[in-house]
Amino acid sequence: MHNNEMFLLKLGEVVLKGLNRRSFEDKLVSNVRWRLKKHGSFHVYIRQSTIYVEPQKDDCDMEAAWKSCCQMFGVAAVARAVPCDKTVEAIVETAKTYLADEFAKARTFKVESKRADKQFYLNSIQISQAVGGELAEAFPHVTVDVHKPDLTVFVEIREKAAYVHAPAVPGAGGLPVGMGGHAVSLLSGGLDSPVSSWMMARRGVELEMVHFVSPPYTSQQALDKVLELAQLLTAYCGRMIVHVIPFTEIQEEIRKNCPEEYFTLIMRRFMMRISEAVAKKAGAKALVTGESLGQVASQTMMALGVTEDVTSMPVLRPLIGMDKVEIIRIAREIGTYDTSILPYEDCCTVFTPRHPATRPNVEDVRKAEAALDVEGLVAKALEGESWVRVKA
Ligand code: ATP
Ligand code: MG
Numbered sequence: 001m002h003n004n005e006m007f008l009l010k011l012g013e014v015v016l017k018g019l020n021r022r023s024f025e026d027k028l029v030s031n032v033r034w035r036l037k038k039h040g041s042f043h044v045y046i047r048q049s050t051i052y053v054e055p056q057k058d059d060c061d062m063e064a065a066w067k068s069c070c071q072m073f074g075v076a077a078v079a080r081a082v083p084c085d086k087t088v089e090a091i092v093e094t095a096k097t098y099l100a101d102e103f104a105k106a107r108t109f110k111v112e113s114k115r116a117d118k119q120f121y122l123n124s125i126q127i128s129q130a131v132g133g134e135l136a137e138a139f140p141h142v143t144v145d146v147h148k149p150d151l152t153v154f155v156e157i158r159e160k161a162a163y164v165h166a167p168a169v170p171g172a173g174g175l176p177v178g179m180g181g182h183a184v185s186l187l188s189g190g191l192d193s194p195v196s197s198w199m200m201a202r203r204g205v206e207l208e209m210v211h212f213v214s215p216p217y218t219s220q221q222a223l224d225k226v227l228e229l230a231q232l233l234t235a236y237c238g239r240m241i242v243h244v245i246p247f248t249e250i251q252e253e254i255r256k257n258c259p260e261e262y263f264t265l266i267m268r269r270f271m272m273r274i275s276e277a278v279a280k281k282a283g284a285k286a287l288v289t290g291e292s293l294g295q296v297a298s299q300t301m302m303a304l305g306v307t308e309d310v311t312s313m314p315v316l317r318p319l320i321g322m323d324k325v326e327i328i329r330i331a332r333e334i335g336t337y338d339t340s341i342l343p344y345e346d347c348c349t350v351f352t353p354r355h356p357a358t359r360p361n362v363e364d365v366r367k368a369e370a371a372l373d374v375e376g377l378v379a380k381a382l383e384g385e386s387w388v389r390v391k392a
Contacts, residue, residue: 005082006080009050010050010079011049011051027179040056047158069171071235073176074172074177074179082164083162109153110149111127114156177204177205177237180205184275185207186271186289187230189229189344192291197237198236206238207233209240209242211245214248245382255351258372261356261357264348264353265303266372269365270377270381276311286316292317300358306361
């Protein structure tokens with residue numbers, strides 16, 4: 001690693017109407033600062049839609065910081081770069097040493113320049129020509145090819161310095177977390193809900209998690225697995241709270257008093273009511289689930305309607321139109337797959353009906369549910385709530 005190395009983060013979309021660039025940028029800079037804290041002391045600032053991340057001390061963990069920058073929502077592209085004096089000589093020297101390995105592998109190259117500092121005495125074409133000419137001399141085995149080069153050397157002339165870097169890589173995209181509002185995500189230990197949480201966080205939504213436990217039917221290991229998933233998600237979402245809600249009594253009451261075909265649906269209605277209460281207390285404005293149309297009996301269109309019947313909050317279901325294969329691909333990409341497939345039971349998998357209703361009618365389910373003290377059970381579950389703060 002070059003000892004001066006730093007990162008340039010290019011901003012992603014700023015699309016929402018009424019969402020001004022300034023608050024987008026402020027949010028992103030503060031997210032980057034916050035997220036990099038644990039990797040050492042960095043100077044993070046923004047100029048002309050580029051965030052500069054400069055290590056301040058030798059003890060910065062640059063690899064970990066790089067990974068964090070790649071996972072930062074709101075960033076369109078990330079590049080490792082080296083700053084140098086704003087002279088052609090310094091730029092050529094820097095490219096020669098910093099990109100030596102890349103040059104060794106390349107047969108053709110080109111220089112692409114950007115002049116953000118309009119006072120600089122050469123324009124971008126002149127910079128590329130001057131720097132490209134000298135690099136071609138320095139590395140006789142490579143020739144310039146402006147159409148399909150093996151290596152593109154980027155030169156940016158900015159306010160304080162010139163920057164040299166190889167091609168940027170795509171960033172995590174989306175919007176900075178916190179720009180898209182605040183929601184409560186129902187996190188189970190399965191494959192889907194970590195992915196749905198990640199998808200909403202990518203749209204800038206700040207999340208709090210709710211997880212339902214049914215001891216002794218569900219184990220401590222099952223809860224630990226969910227906390228591990230939450231931990232993995234903090235790389236994208238930042239720190240978060242996981243609300244842990246006792247669900248045993250509700251499930252036992254349902255089993256004792258309701259028709260078997262509605263077990264799951266009634267249980268899911270309780271989950272929605274309790275999650276809504278948690279959301280209201282937290283000031284969150286929506287619920288997020290990992291439901292996907294038709295995946296299981298409780299996710300048919302009619303079943304979703306029955307579930308949604310008990311809440312007036314928007315229920316966001318980012319996976320609704322996705323196939324399992326696509327969901328699994330994302331789970332692998334974001335690193336939650338291996339944890340999700342650990343074989344611990346979820347409260348959804350205890351007391352599952354043999355023949356669940358797939359075309360339920362809201363009225364019938366409401367009637368079946370009337371056998372229960374709904375409000376009392378909800379209140380009791382909320383009283384038993386505990387929460388865990390999961391740090392990034
Ligand atoms: P997942 O893979 O996310 O568990 P799933 O396909 O297994 O989803 P269900 O078990 O029917 O589907 O659950 C549907 C959704 O309900 C989940 O995606 C999640 O959002 C929520 N959910 C299920 N179980 C729990 C739980 N124990 N705690 C919190 N939310 C849950
Ligand atoms: Mg599940």
